[in-house]
Amino acid sequence: MLTVNAYAAPSASEALVPTTIERRDVGAHDVLIEIKYAGICHSDIHTVRGDWGPQSYPLAPGHEIAGIVTEVGPAVTRHKVGDRVGVGCMVNSCRECENCRKGEEQYCLKGMTGTYGAVDRDGTITQGGYSTHVVVTEDFVVRIPEGIELDAAAPLLCAGITTYSPLRHWGAGPGKKVAVVGLGGLGHMAVKLAHAMGAEVTVLSQSLKKMEDGLRLGADSYFATSDPATFEELARSFDLIINTVSAPIDISSYLQLLTLDGALVNVGAPAEPLPVNVFSLITGRRSFAGSAIGGIRETQEMLDFCAEHGLGAEIEVIPADKINDAYERVLASDVRYRFVIDSSTLG
DSSP states (O other): OEEEEEEEBSSTTSOOEEEEEEEOOOOTTEEEEEEEEEEOOHHHHHHHTTTTSOOOSSBOOOOOEEEEEEEEOTTOOSOOTTOEEEEOSEEEOOSOSHHHHTTOGGGOTTOOEESSSSBOTTSSBOOOSSBSEEEEEGGGOEEOOTTSOHHHHGGGGTHHHHHHHHHHHTTOSTTOEEEEEOOSHHHHHHHHHHHHHTOEEEEEESSSTTHHHHHHHTOSEEEETTSHHHHHHTTTOEEEEEEOOSSOOOHHHHHTTEEEEEEEEEOSOOSSOOOOOTHHHHTTTOEEEEOOOOOHHHHHHHHHHHHHHTOOOOEEEEOGGGHHHHHHHHHTTOOSSEEEEEGGGGO
């Protein structure tokens, strides 16, 4: 076993603290990655604080990992020492079910293995990217193209693929009108990606305080949802709405903004249920859907797309001892737009 430095939550109610965790020895198909940067995702906070269910502690979160390969197992063919690589929200799946065979490992029928807080193949609990090193089977490691800096690439492994996947699946592109609800860690990437795909992009945010940013990132227009006139003006306007916020919103009101056959896709994951007025669906043959991350193949496609179009996350790099401060700032929406941990500060 390899002992590495990390930051972990001792319990659901305690701040993260510096500690050490163990990584398995590098197996035949494994890759050892020296983590250079790890993004802070809102889901990290939800998970370690038990918002989505009880956890096994201590728990080191982090599923936006960018680093360098430092060792490979003897049977590894996809990666070599020195490669720039990333690891996202999952580190394994059954590989055998219908969904896995389709390249949709995130929807593994037996349950994909999450990067942290999941039961690994050896029976241990997976520990995430708030650490100096990680060992991952080669099939769940992706290549980070040279056109993207590692720090800006880290959030793409969650925020990037979480928004890219539904944009691709629901056909965002030229001639399509796409709305993005919320301009945070997920939302700012949705705007960048939808714009690069050629769609007409509108940001729907509580206020206009980020309007300048939204237009700079690629939005064509920007509206405040706190203004009731917004919902009247934009009724039946959008082919696709991507809801990125992890808080309750009036879904039925947003459904009224869709055109015939339009879709509202939730990628944010609030802890509370979201009630829906069915008449908001049937009166316009509208769809209310959800989407998780993408599979490994699609994640690589997303990274290549970002490199081609010069896209990366808008980030604020922090040392490890500022992680708890960053959590509070995320909860206060005081980040533009993703915190990234400099893993060299973990010791």
